Amino acid sequence: MSTALGRKVAAEAAGGAATQAHETPAMHLVTGGNEAALQLSVSAGQPPFAWGPALARLWHSAPLVFQYALFPLSVLLVWWYASGTELLPSNILPSPGAVFASFLDLLHGGDIAEHLFISLWRVAQGAALGLVLGLALGVALGASPAFESWIGPSFRILVQIPSIALIPLLMMVLGIDDSLKLFIMTKACVVPLALVTADGIRNIPPAYLEVARVMKLSRWTLYRRVVLPGAMPAIATGVRQGVAHVWVALVAVEVMASAEGIGYLMTWSRQIFQLDVVLVCVALIGLIGFSLDYGLRRAESRLLRWRGRE
Amino acid sequence: MSHPAAASALQRLWHSRRFRGLVPPALLLVLWWLATTHEWVSPLVLVPFGQLYDAALDPQVFHSLAEGIASTFARLLQGYGIGIGIGLALGVGMGLSKAFDRIMGPSFHAVRQVAILAWIPLLTAWFGTGDLCKIVFVAIAAAKPVVMGAFEGVRSTPAQLLEVGRVLGFSRLKMLRWVILPSSAPAIVTALQLSLIYSWFAAIGAEYVIGVMSGGIGSVVMGAQEHFRTDVVLLGVTLIAATGVAMNKGLRGLPDYLFRWRTRG
Structure with a gap:
């Protein structure tokens, strides 16, 4: 004990000496009349650095659009x-023009729309199932210490293994049909949602629960009026993450084992060297990922508007 | 042997978290054993324990799995090295300079939105199906979390510390070395560690997609899957998952250990 304390004191003394050693040249610089430089860096404000004065002027004069x-x-x-x-x-x-042309072409020809529609329908199914199961699991893990003690440890190990790693095994058990996709999408959604929901419920301030107990709220009212609103921000985040994971997981399965859908269209076009189609698909996959995230973020902030600003 | 003592020991066991945590996997194993001994499902789908044991001891299987792990790791490290180099440069740059953030930020966030495995068809066309393609893919996967972590870390440098640096007249390099990097180091190390695990599974995913020809543990597993060697698939997937979990567990304490000099609070 005493040696540990001694070591700590020694370390602090050494640290103090080190800072002092740094201070001396720096103080010298300041007193050496470097006020112009000081002024500049202070006025630059937000980002830690300003660029060199000349560059800075160039950047500030350039319209933001240019940057x-x-x-x-x-x-x-x-x-x-x-x-x-x-x-x-x-x-x-392929040239940018060719990619754009094939984008219009595919859109009109309906090929890409058809595959996209199949993928989106699958996402809807996977997300629906995943949201229901994830919420149920999350509530059970968060609200019941007994359930948490039986299932929690196994769940937390399983969480660390992305579904993608399990695909070959699942392909042998489930085949490469829709059940494989549904399983992987559901797992992808359940994991973040259940984790975040359980945390949200566990982190409800005990004072709220005490008030509810004092008011002798029924179990249903307790959940409806205290637990659900309290855990809502966490749940909303979980839903957003879950749906984003569903999309990523679906693309992965479709690239690996599928006969339709946008992931399949991409691998197939790659095999016949239509890279313009592949590029269009990559862009679309990114766009859909972005739209899902953006849409859910908007929904989240609308849903949580009552909380006001913190 | 008194009865109450035994009873209370049993009760303690029943309530111990460790015991309860082990129950679901144990039940699964029993179910598996019952299913294989009673042949409820085809042995092609669920292999008996004995066969799994034999496969694990088969030198040929062992050799191919070990070789696969080694070659996957070699590529993982190369891709990871490149990826975190680029990721750090981008993330720190975007954090330091608003202008650089405006130039690179939107493009980065656009690329980030693309589900990671969607890059593979494009990459195989550009870089072939050999090592290069997989290294590039791992580098992309590795860079993503590092950029975000480094950006957040640099941006959240406390304003007071920056002010102190300015008052002391630190040069830009000195500011980076003594103020910004120490302050953002925990965020960056956490990102590096996340990125390693992410890269591991990305490397495996790439090998699954590219398939049997490419070498690495993922392609060994895919090959076994095509030949209906469920035992080898099971061993391989378990090995892959266990490696990921072990990396996760092994590295979890690292930030706390590295940054124990930081005061709490």
Whole structure:
């Protein structure tokens, strides 16, 4: 005990000496009349650094739009140049125009819309099942210490294993039909939702529960009026994460084992070297992931508006 | 042997969390054993324990699994190294400079939205189905969490610390070295650790998709799956999952250990 204390004191003394050693040259700099530089860096405000004065002036005079557009435009330019001069063969790197054309083509021809619709329908099914099971599991884990003690440890091990790792095994048990996809999507949704919901319920301030007990609320009213609103922010976050995971998981399964859906369309187009279609699919997958996240975020903030700002 | 003592010991066991946690896996094992001995399901789907035991001891199986793990790890480390290098540069850069964030941020967030395995068809077309493709894929997977962690870490440097640095007239490099990096280090280390586990499963996913030809534990498992060697699939998947869980558990204490110099609060 005493040695530990001694060590701590020694460490603190050493730390103090170190800071002092740093202070001396720095103080010297300040007193050396570096006020202009000081002024500049203070006025720069938010980000930790200002750029060098000249660069800074350039950046501040450049309209924001230019900064936003710089990187995407340069990528587009390099892409356009590389495909235009056939730096890479066009079946490896289709031109931006070709990709856009095939996007319109696929949209009109209905092929991509059809596969997309199949995928989205699957997502809806997986999310519906996952949300119900995830909420039930989360509430049980959060509200019942007994249930938590029996099931919790196994669940927390299972959580660490992404469904993607289990696909070969599941393919042998479930085949490569819809049941495989449904299982993987459901697991992908249940895991974050149940974890977050259980935490949300466990973290309801005990004072609220005490008030409820004093008021002799019935079990149903307790859940309806105290537990549900208290855990709502956590649940909303869990739903958003769960649905995002469903989408990622579905794309993974479709790329690996499927005969329809956008993931399948992508692998199939890759096999016949229609990379323009592959690129369109990548963009669409990103767009849908973004829209799901954005839409649910909006819904979340609407749902939680009553909480006000904290 | 007094009765009450035994009873209370039993009661303590019944209420101990450790015992309760072990019950569901034990029940599953019993169910599995019953299912295989009574042949409720085809042995192609659920292998008997004996067969699994034999497979685990079969030198050929052992050799292919060990070789697979080794080659997956070799690629994992290369991809991870590249990925975290790029990720740190992007994340720290975006955190330090608003202008750089405006230039790279939207593109990064757009790319981030794409489900990770959706890159594979494109990458196999551009980089072939060999090592290079998988290294690039792992690098993409590894960079994602690192960019976000580094960005958050740098951005949440307490304003007071920055002010102290400014008052002391720190140069930009000094500010980075003595203020911003120490302050954001925990967030960055956590991100690096998350990223390693994420990369591990990404590497496996890539091997599953690319298939038998590519080498690595994932393709060994896929090959076994095509030949209906359920025992090998089961061993392989267990090995993959256990590696992930072990990495998770082994690295969990790392940030606390590394940053024990930080005061609590």
